[in-house]
Amino acid sequence: MSDAGVIHDIGYQRYEGPRLGRAAVFGALYQHGLRASFGLGRSIKAKIFPWLVVGIVLLVAVINAAARAQFDVILFDYFEFDDTMSWLIIFFVAIVAPELMSRDMRAGVLPLYFSRPLRASDYVGAKVASLITAVFLLLGVPQFIMFLTAAFTLDGGISKVWEEFYGALLPGWAYSLLWAVLFASISLLVASLTGKRAFAAGGIVAFFLMTAPVVAVLTILPSETAQDLAGLASPMSLISGVQIWLRDGVDLGLDVGRFGPIYGIEAFCLVAAALLLLLARYRKVAAL
Incomplete structure (x- = not known):
């Protein structure tokens, strides 16, 4: 027998195509x-x-659109649609956020992700952006259906349609985006704390729902200041308070008094804190 080695050509070729880098990984x-x-x-x-x-959500939008078209009755406007659907959105993000975060942790693929030209900020940004987009589509598409129905039933021609679009739909979309940003940032942060999807889902639901009774208790206190600040205790009433402030005190069952700017500041700080904690969480993972 010969001791000489044998080289087998298995068709291996070096990759000579473009190196797509971080942007392509983020997009993927x-x-x-x-x-x-x-x-x-x-x-x-x-x-x-x-x-x-x-x-x-589509069925609710169609029913509202039909009521407006047939009976000239608006069951709820674009803003009220978001508030009405908020409970469904809680359960939606409670299912989706663990799917985006906890699954990667449980499968142990994070070291593989971060071995490529991918930073923790890219990973977090892609996950946050995808969930924000999903929640916004969930609210924004039904709102657009409501607008299309209104466009064909409004009297007054193109000027009324433009007024409906610019004065109602666009602010409604902005409100939907605010909901999406807050829900996504908080739910992804909670989901990042455990690799067990059931625990993550329960934690997300608990965070949103367990704060609601606090608001109810504060609103019945004799102090007017405590009543005005009650909405700060829950993310859902916090967003409603921001809407009331930006829409000059629209009555939505919540009174923010002169503390409207406080609601806006807390909403910004809550989102910023959630995103920063989420980034710190994955920077620690990437460094391991």
Whole structure:
């Protein structure tokens, strides 16, 4: 027998194409996160809950649009639509956020992600952007359906349609974006704390729902200042307080008094704190 080695040509070739870098990785993570939010590319079981929520919000928008078209009755405007759907959005992010964060932790793929030209800020940014987009689409598309119905039923021609678009739909979309940013940042932060999706989902629901009774207690206190500041105790009433402040005291069952700017400051600080903590969490993971 010969001791000489044998070289086998297995067809290996060096990659000579373009190196796409961080931007391409960010885009791939964003696209994957957005698809995962609605169960696309996954099993039927993963699609049931997201599309059930989609069906419900679309049905509510169609009913509202039909009532406006047939009976000239507006069940709720673009802002009230967000407030009405907020409970559904809580359960939506409680299911989706663990899917985006906890699954990667449980599968142990984070070291693989961060071995590539990907920074912790890229990973966090892609996940946050994908969930913000998903929640915004969930609220914004039904609002657009409501607008289309109004556009065909309004008297007054193009000027009324433009007034509806500029004066009602665009502010409604801005309000939806505020909901999306707050819900996404908080839910992803909670989901990042555990690799168990059931625990993450329970934590997200608990965070949003357990703060609501605090608001109810504060609103019945004899102090007028305590009543005006009661909405600060819950993320949902906090956003409503921001809306009331920006819309010059629209009556939504919550009185913010002269403390409107405080609601705006807290909303900004809450989102900023959640994002910074989320970034710090994954910078620590990337450094391991």
